[in-house]
Amino acid sequence: MSLRMKAIGALSAATAIFALAAPALAQDVAVRGEIVYTMAGEAISDGMVVIEDGIITAVGPTSDTALPDGIRVMTARVVTPGLIDAHSTVGLAGYLNQPGDQDQLESSSPIQPELRAIDAYNPNERLVEWVRGLGVTTLHTGHGPGALVSGQTMVVKTHGETVAQAVERPLAMIAANLGTGALESESKAPGTRSKQMAMLRGALIAAASPEKPDDGDGPATRNLQHEALREVLNGNVPLMVTAWRAQDILSALRLKEEFGIDMVIDGAADAYMVLDELREAGVPVILHPPRARQYGELENASFTTASTLSEAGIPFAFQSGYEGYVPKTRVVLWEAGVAAANGLGTQGALASITSDAARIIGMEDEIGTLEVGKHGDIAMFDSDPFEITGHVTGVVIEGVVVSENPR
Amino acid sequence: MKLGQFARGCALAAFAGCALATIPAPLFAQDRPVAFTGATIMPISGPALDDATIVIQNGIITAIGKDAVIPEDAEIRDAQGKVIMPGIVDTHSHIGQVSGADRSAPIQPEVRAMDSINPRDSSIDKARAGGVTTVNVMPGSGHLMSGQTFYMKLREADTIDALAVRGEDGRMLGGMKMANGTNPIGETPGFPGTRAKSAALVRQAFIGAQPYCDGREETRDLAKEALCEVMAGERLVHFHTHRADDIMTALRLREEFGFDLLLQHGVESGDVAARIAAAGVPVSHIVLDSPGGKLEAMNSRISSAADLERAGVLVSLHSDDPIIDSRMMLRQAGLAVRGGMSREGALRALTLNGAMQLGMEDSIGSLEVGKDADLIVLDGDPLSTFTLLQETWVEGDLVFDRSDPEQAEFATGGAGTTSQGRSMHHLEFEAAAMESDQ
Numbered sequence: 059m060s061l062r063m064k065a066i067g068a069l070s071a072a073t074a075i076f077a078l079a080a081p082a083l084a085q086d087v088a089v090r091g092e093i094v095y096t097m098a099g100e101a102i103s104d105g106m107v108v109i110e111d112g113i114i115t116a117v118g119p120t121s122d123t124a125l126p127d128g129i130r131v132m133t134a135r136v137v138t139p140g141l142i143d144a145h146s147t148v149g150l151a152g153y154l155n156q157p158g159d160q161d162q163l164e165s166s167s168p169i170q171p172e173l174r175a176i177d178a179y180n181p182n183e184r185l186v187e188w189v190r191g192l193g194v195t196t197l198h199t200g201h202g203p204g205a206l207v208s209g210q211t212m213v214v215k216t217h218g219e220t221v222a223q224a225v226e227r228p229l230a231m232i233a234a235n236l237g238t239g240a241l242e243s244e245s246k247a248p249g250t251r252s253k254q255m256a257m258l259r260g261a262l263i264a265a266a267s268p269e270k271p272d273d274g275d276g277p278a279t280r281n282l283q284h285e286a287l288r289e290v291l292n293g294n295v296p297l298m299v300t301a302w303r304a305q306d307i308l309s310a311l312r313l314k315e316e317f318g319i320d321m322v323i324d325g326a327a328d329a330y331m332v333l334d335e336l337r338e339a340g341v342p343v344i345l346h347p348p349r350a351r352q353y354g355e356l357e358n359a360s361f362t363t364a365s366t367l368s369e370a371g372i373p374f375a376f377q378s379g380y381e382g383y384v385p386k387t388r389v390v391l392w393e394a395g396v397a398a399a400n401g402l403g404t405q406g407a408l409a410s411i412t413s414d415a416a417r418i419i420g421m422e423d424e425i426g427t428l429e430v431g432k433h434g435d436i437a438m439f440d441s442d443p444f445e446i447t448g449h450v451t452g453v454v455i456e457g458v459v460v461s462e463n464p465r
Numbered sequence: 466m467k468l469g470q471f472a473r474g475c476a477l478a479a480f481a482g483c484a485l486a487t488i489p490a491p492l493f494a495q496d497r498p499v500a501f502t503g504a505t506i507m508p509i510s511g512p513a514l515d516d517a518t519i520v521i522q523n524g525i526i527t528a529i530g531k532d533a534v535i536p537e538d539a540e541i542r543d544a545q546g547k548v549i550m551p552g553i554v555d556t557h558s559h560i561g562q563v564s565g566a567d568r569s570a571p572i573q574p575e576v577r578a579m580d581s582i583n584p585r586d587s588s589i590d591k592a593r594a595g596g597v598t599t600v601n602v603m604p605g606s607g608h609l610m611s612g613q614t615f616y617m618k619l620r621e622a623d624t625i626d627a628l629a630v631r632g633e634d635g636r637m638l639g640g641m642k643m644a645n646g647t648n649p650i651g652e653t654p655g656f657p658g659t660r661a662k663s664a665a666l667v668r669q670a671f672i673g674a675q676p677y678c679d680g681r682e683e684t685r686d687l688a689k690e691a692l693c694e695v696m697a698g699e700r701l702v703h704f705h706t707h708r709a710d711d712i713m714t715a716l717r718l719r720e721e722f723g724f725d726l727l728l729q730h731g732v733e734s735g736d737v738a739a740r741i742a743a744a745g746v747p748v749s750h751i752v753l754d755s756p757g758g759k760l761e762a763m764n765s766r767i768s769s770a771a772d773l774e775r776a777g778v779l780v781s782l783h784s785d786d787p788i789i790d791s792r793m794m795l796r797q798a799g800l801a802v803r804g805g806m807s808r809e810g811a812l813r814a815l816t817l818n819g820a821m822q823l824g825m826e827d828s829i830g831s832l833e834v835g836k837d838a839d840l841i842v843l844d845g846d847p848l849s850t851f852t853l854l855q856e857t858w859v860e861g862d863l864v865f866d867r868s869d870p871e872q873a874e875f876a877t878g879g880a881g882t883t884s885q886g887r888s889m890h891h892l893e894f895e896a897a898a899m900e901s902d903q
Contacts, residue, residue: 153757188755351787352878360878384758384788385765392754395850396796400877444850446799447808 085112085457087130089436090120091137097413098427107137109434112456117428132459134451136443138408139428140195140435142415143390145298145324145344145377147202149179149186149214153386159183162202162380164209168240168248169261171232172282173209175200181214181224185387189378190216191465192389193437193450196226198419201233202380203300206240206254207261208233210286211298213419215435217455230419231298231322232290234258236306237355255309262317266291296320298344302355304328311339322418324377327359330366342418343367343374347393348400350379364410365401375415395444404442440464495838495861498522500535504544507847509551509817510831519549521838524860529832550812550847551832552598552839552857553794554819556749557703557729557783560588560791565604565612565642571649571656572670574641574695575687576612578602584623587875588786593619593865594875595792596841596854597784599630599820599829606644606705609657609667613691614639614703616823618839621864630825640727641695643667644705645714646761664714671696671722701725701824703749707732707761716744727822730785732762735769738776747779747822750814751788752797752804770814771805781819782811792876799848808848
């Protein structure tokens with residue numbers, strides 16, 4: 059949040075005066091729910107969440123919770139933390155699906171970890187508004203499938219007019235892709251799975267040593283690609299490897315073992331075939347949307363994979379992922395609902411798009427649960443959140459009401 | 466259609482239809498009556514019945530109601546706590562690896578979907594697992610006219626002959642797939658480059674077939690024969706169309722050539738619902754999770770089905786499988802309810818309305834005595850996320866049973882339920898066509 063607060067701090071004096079004149083700060087609101095899923099302990103019946111200056115200052119039964127004077131109180135049947143989409147391309151991939159709004163893939167070279175997500179994100183993209191209205195307050199978004207190392211990802215809130223206002227983590231992960239989706243055509247490399255791994259290992263080895271000056275002294279020439287990969291090698295950010303088939307998941311785990319890096323397995327259609335290996339490696343999974351089309355590398359995908367991972371004790375979260383055609387994005391609320399109906403249940407499905415998702419994207423200190431000190435990000439519903447006939451009745455991001463028309 | 470024309474049509478259908486009509490129908494597997502008892506029955510044609518019974522025999526519904534008489538020899542299936550409703554009628558699907566016209570020309574009315582469908586494809590098993598019992602399987606939308614569609618009942622069978630829906634004369638039934646807007650437009654030689662050219666090519670094709678329809682041409686022509694069937698109202702036009710102005714173009718063509726029309730998709734149909742209603746034209750609609758993915762889907766809204774319902778349009782909801790998985794049809798109907806459609810309207814849109822649109826309401830689409838025993842058994846509210854489909858029955862046969870672990874795989878995905886991407890042919894084709902347009 060610090061980046062955005064800085065940005066807001068830099069606003070003109072006129073704005074500051076306007077804010078002072080308001081009866082309560084724009085980032086103050088209280089939300090009362092018949093059921094409040096805090097995702098930190100038991101759900102609260104008739105609960106209240108108080109947000110002041112964008113931060114949660116009180117959570118508890120309504121009868122025990124004091125309200126600041128003049129604060130706006132919103133009400134809903136069900137209240138949850140703001141939803142988290144653990145991996146998306148929304149904001150880089152636009153809804154028109156025309157060349158001008160598809161910035162999730164740069165295909166000039168197979169390894170480009172230096173591509174920053176912040177340089178491609180359009181906070182005013184209609185899909186951002188679309189998922190926000192459906193409860194998503196945080197996106198882990200960035201470069202997509204289609205290249206061996208397609209670029210960087212970042213964490214943003216779905217609110218803010220500039221990327222500086224929206225961003226939480228300018229660099230969250232480096233996105234790598236294994237399998238047929240990241241093979242190049244004709245005689246370009248990589249043309250095989252073996253070549254993918256050889257190139258990936260080579261790139262990490264090349265990045266391992268700092269650049270040396272060409273002439274033996276003086277400053278070395280910076281190498282943006284190496285700098286980005288060193289963030290992974292130094293343990294600052296994980297390598298997110300999108301791998302669908304069991305063999306590709308295991309290749310990724312070999313890479314983790316060899317370089318001792320943090321890793322997140324993404325996609326993972328075959329995850330249920332390699333449960334022991336995933337558990338032993340201690341890697342979390344950002345699972346494909348259950349309704350991702352079950353063909354090609356996803357031909358073994360199943361609506362039940364999430365409940366299988368849950369039973370196996372492997373941490374996972376849901377993603378909207380990347381869609382190349384219609385519909386242009388999945389909605390994690392609706393995807394988690396499919397898993398909820400196929401063995402995961404409401405609590406487990408909710409965790410996969412709130413608390414567990416926050417942990418996997420490294421944001422658990424700020425978001426994912428309704429606890430004092432965390433961001434005031436809230437989704438409101440008029441029924442069980444996963445009932446497809448129900449509605450999201452309100453969305454709050456850091457105390458700002460960003461949506462209140464039933465969606 | 467004049468007599469000579471009919472004779473020619475029958476000759477055309479000799480391999481497929483007229484001859485087969487004389488082959489005796491197979492004995493129904495289900496000659497012992499089956500009674501589902503204690504269920505909540507949603508007949509769709511009337512109000513829901515609690516704690517009611519439905520009896521089926523020889524592929525037909527023989528009794529339904531709270532006091533339905535159960536034959537002595539009936540197999541009793543306790544359906545307490547279950548909901549029983551008609552099988553889903555999917556008015557627009559691409560299951561079975563269907564294809565149609567090739568890239569040699571934009572108008573190919575002579576090609577038939579039935580000649581490309583693989584009845585053993587797992588997409589058909591998955592559709593059964595989703596409760597689909599009747600399907601209009603269509604070629605894609607990359608042509609102005611991509612061929613004859615195929616109406617299919619998802620019986621436990623693996624040949625086209627055995628899956629076909631037949632008319633009284635024994636002919637296999639289907640419509641004609643047409644499309645306008647951006648999908649048929651492209652660089653391929655002979656294909657239109659603009660909307661106006663698209664309409665002109667279609668008009669020329671219909672006008673060119675007129676002398677043939679009037680019996681003034683002797684040499685048999687498969688393409689003109691099919692166009693004559695369309696203009697005679699014997700072959701329903703399934704018109705892929707999205708943008709409001711493209712919808713109006715489809716209505717204009719219908720006016721000029723007098724064909725029966727079912728608007729397909731109609732992403733912007735909610736915006737011109739009153740005009741569609743005034744024309745008395747039905748809509749087979751799609752509800753999408755998000756806008757975009759192609760220019761024509763940019764204004765997709767989950768509320769348009771409700772707009773059509775309010776305007777009095779006969780609306781069905783379809784899968785367009787693989788755009789929406791056949792197993793998600795109840796869910797997409799739920800999304801339409803989220804967008805303001807009535808619950809009753811949404812369930813009708815999955816069943817009876819589609820049956821009416823395909824001209825099959827006498828045999829399917831609702832649970833009534835005398836209709837086909839096509840039904841689904843659910844463990845709860847059809848529109849609840851948490852409800853799982855337990856059984857699908859087609860003409861008295863249990864064609865999907867979740868309690869069988871092997872079949873349950875078809876309900877969830879998992880190993881063995883796909884066909885190495887072959888069933889994605891249609892989608893790949895559309896996506897590739899879109900890319901080539903760019």
